């Protein structure tokens with residue numbers, strides 16, 4: 001895989017300082033049952049990095065001590081981590097809102113037959129990748145058979161109450177473009193998803209989030225190989241909107257890797273740009289149990305234009321409803 005950091009590190013980006021911390025995003029490992037083309041994590045079935053029980057305990061201690069509102073669990077396929085369910089149950093007992101970034105096909109992996117029931121029983125919010133409502137596009141980006149598996153998984157989640165009015169079980173879908181372009185306006189695309197998935201498959205969901213592809217990891221490497229990296233970066237920079245700086249996720253979230261080290265966001269984690277604190281250049285979550293990081297500078301570079309281009313892009317989708 002080609003490293004995009006040498007091409008990103010000298011690109012200037014406006015300074016950002018942290019606000020109040022309300023979300024702990026935890027990457028519990030890079031193993032995944034899929035190996036998608038756009039994956040910014042570089043996850044695959046062959047990755048072995050996995051959060052240990054001891055680090056999961058530190059995560060729980062941090063949630064309790066710092067009174068964190070949201071635990072956002074990601075991977076790889078987070079459900080493959082053996083400590084995932086313990087983490088979820090303990091966080092929910094504390095009253096923490098828990099989000100699972102689910103690739104949907106994981107519901108069909110052996111040993112995960114009861115996953116939908118477990119997530120529903122804990123009222124875990126599901127944020128599920130669904131890069132298109134058309135079979136060819138999904139299978140091209142995520143692998144053959146992924147579309148059909150995703151549809152079956154969405155039906156299963158609907159059957160246990162997810163996405164249904166009044167159930168309180170939240171199912172959000174995530175769209176990202178197939179290639180080096182910005183996502184279309186979120187509201188219009190959400191209406192298309194609702195119509196096609198509803199009419200063709202009877203599927204219901206709460207919201208669609210549109211995310212831009214980050215010029216890092218597998219997607220960034222693909223851009224370099226095709227000679228499209230500079231053009232994509234120029235497009236992101238030209239589409240930068242200063243007002244989007246207020247909504248970037250690094251203001252209110254920290255990202256924790258499988259070893260417990262802390263980053264300003266998941267993308268910085270993938271670029272191995274640790275959060276820096278005074279003279280400490282690699283901070284562990286256990287170092288922050290009693291340390292308030294509000295006001296700390298965020299490590300920014302050229303990739304950050306992926307968050308501020310166009311309608312903006314964060315783990316909660318677009319910031320503004322663009323009129324274009």
Ligand code: SF4
Pocket residue numbers: 032033034035036038039040041042043044075076077103129
């Ligand atoms: S994009 Fe998601 S489903 Fe695809 S390989 Fe990466 S972590 Fe797995």
Ligand code: SF4
Pocket residue numbers: 248249250251264265266267268298299300301303304307
């Ligand atoms: S890439 Fe990370 S550090 Fe940069 S703006 Fe986005 S969330 Fe913030």
